[in-house]
Amino acid sequence: MLNKDRAGLYIHVPFCSSKCNYCDFNSYTGKIDHADNYFKSLKKEIELYKAELRHYIINTIFIGGGTPSVVNEQYILEILEKCRTEYNISENCEISIESNPGTLSNEKLKAYKNAGINRISIGLQAYQDKLLKYLGRCHSHKDFTESVKNAKSAGFENINGDIIFGIPGQSLGDWKETLDYLVSLGINHISAYSLKIEEETKFGRMEEQGSLVPVEDELDREMYHYAVDYLNENGLKQYEISNFAKEGYECKHNLIYWKCVDYLGLGAGAHSCLKNTRFSNQISIEGYIDYLNRGEKPLYEKNPLEFTDKMSEYMFLGLRLTAGVSGKEFYELFNRNMFTMYKDIFARLENKSLIKITGDTVKLTRLGLDLANQVFLEFV
Incomplete structure (x- = not known):
């Protein structure tokens, strides 16, 4: 396996303040009171994989969700410290955290930076507040502007903005405005995804009932091609189907997945691939905690790779x-x-x-x- 002595680490934080209408990720609202037990369980899981990871150097860590920035920053700091205690973390490790606008106070951002987090991903999705409301987002584009400003003030240079195209009701003009806005903020990385309507989501149910009509393929592709050309012209080179970056700001953690390098996923529903074996964790927060309270790895599925x-x-x-x-x-x-x-x-x-x-x-x-x-x- 390529770079067999190196691996990535994914840490899943499943808590959200609200569930977006398109989201089918393993995330939960109204369960923040489980946070204390959840992070205690994460520390136990980190310990249980110490033997498997002793031959690896971890050169990327990605804290995803959910919305990791909704929990008290102390939980994040303690988990990173535990990883450093138990695993071989490289000195120049890329450490990313996902966040939503409105959840990033100056204090929280400074704490992240001091803990060694050096890359932050902030979910915008669309510039127009009417589209944000339709998507079920709980912020405005002004909140995003403020979050980027605060992140830069705290010393973050490596900032990603997530955006979505092909939203019902979104015009090509809306999409161009979203791209213009992100470029004007001087962001170094942009992830642009075509909206996929999943069955077990609010949008999926709306489509089934006939109250949501997906965007026509022709418009979806026009938006995509415009983004590819426009971002390339503005110094954000396309390096993956949905990802664009200024030189040197490509997401190293995601490159691990695309280059088939080993990675360990920790947390509820997290997926891993180590030593030609793919495995995943218990999906529910409660089930995940129960397994670790018994001192067991919270495995859900395990499949060897031929x-x-x-x-x-x-x-x-x-x-x-x-x-x-x-x-x-x-x-x-x-x-x-x-x-x-x-x-x-x-x-x-x-x-x-x-x-x-x-x-x-x-x-x-x-x-x-x-x-x-x-x-x-x-x-x-």
């Missing part, structure tokens, strides 16, 4: 990156010739103009980026 699975994953995850996949790297990992193994698949995809082969590298074309799922299915 050699062929690892090769497939390398292909369909690596092709998400605009840099594409490398034949040399593939051979170093698997002792196989990528171009021999996938000769027929590459020929089919090339004939459909979905991939471009240049020397040792295979990349998605612009059409391939639009039809990425069709490409990925070829390797599953």
Whole structure:
């Protein structure tokens, strides 16, 4: 495995002040009173993986959710300190935290910075307050402006803004305004996602009842292409299907997933991949706490990855990156010739103009980026 001595660490904080209408993440409202027991359980889980992680150097930590910034900052500080006590954390470790506008006081941001957190992701989703209300967000764009300003004042340079396109009722003009706004704030990283309507969400139920009509594919793609061109022109280069960054500000933690490097997920519902085994945790907060109170790892599912699975994953995850996949790297990992193994698949995809082969590298074309799922299915 690539960089087998290095790994990433994901820490899940499942608490939210409200549930967004599109969200199907493992997050809960009205359960903040479980926070104390939850973070005590997280510390126990960190201890239980000390043996597995002793051969790894952790060079990225990502604290996600949920909304990690809704809990008292002391919980976050204690978890990071516990990780440093039990694991080998690299000196230049990228440590990210997700947050929502309105939850980031100056005191909290300074505490994060002092604890070594050096990257912060703030969820905007849309510039227009009417769209934020429709999405079920509990902030305005002014709250986002204030959060970015406060983060910069606290010393954060590495700031990400999350945005969504393809929202019902969102015009191309609205989308352009959102992009203009983020660029004007001087943010170094932008994640731009097409709205996906999931079954077990408020939007999913609305679609089923006929009160929500998804945006037409043509408009969705027009928004996407505009974002790719506009952000590239403004110094935020596309390095992955949905991610754009100024040079040197690419998210190192997400690159771990796309490059098939090992990672451990801690917390309720967190997923892991270590030593060719994929596993996940108990989903509910209560179930997660119960397992750890008994001194057991809170495992929910565990599946070994076959050699062929690892090769497939390398292909369909690596092709998400605009840099594409490398034949040399593939051979170093698997002792196989990528171009021999996938000769027929590459020929089919090339004939459909979905991939471009240049020397040792295979990349998605612009059409391939639009039809990425069709490409990925070829390797599953």
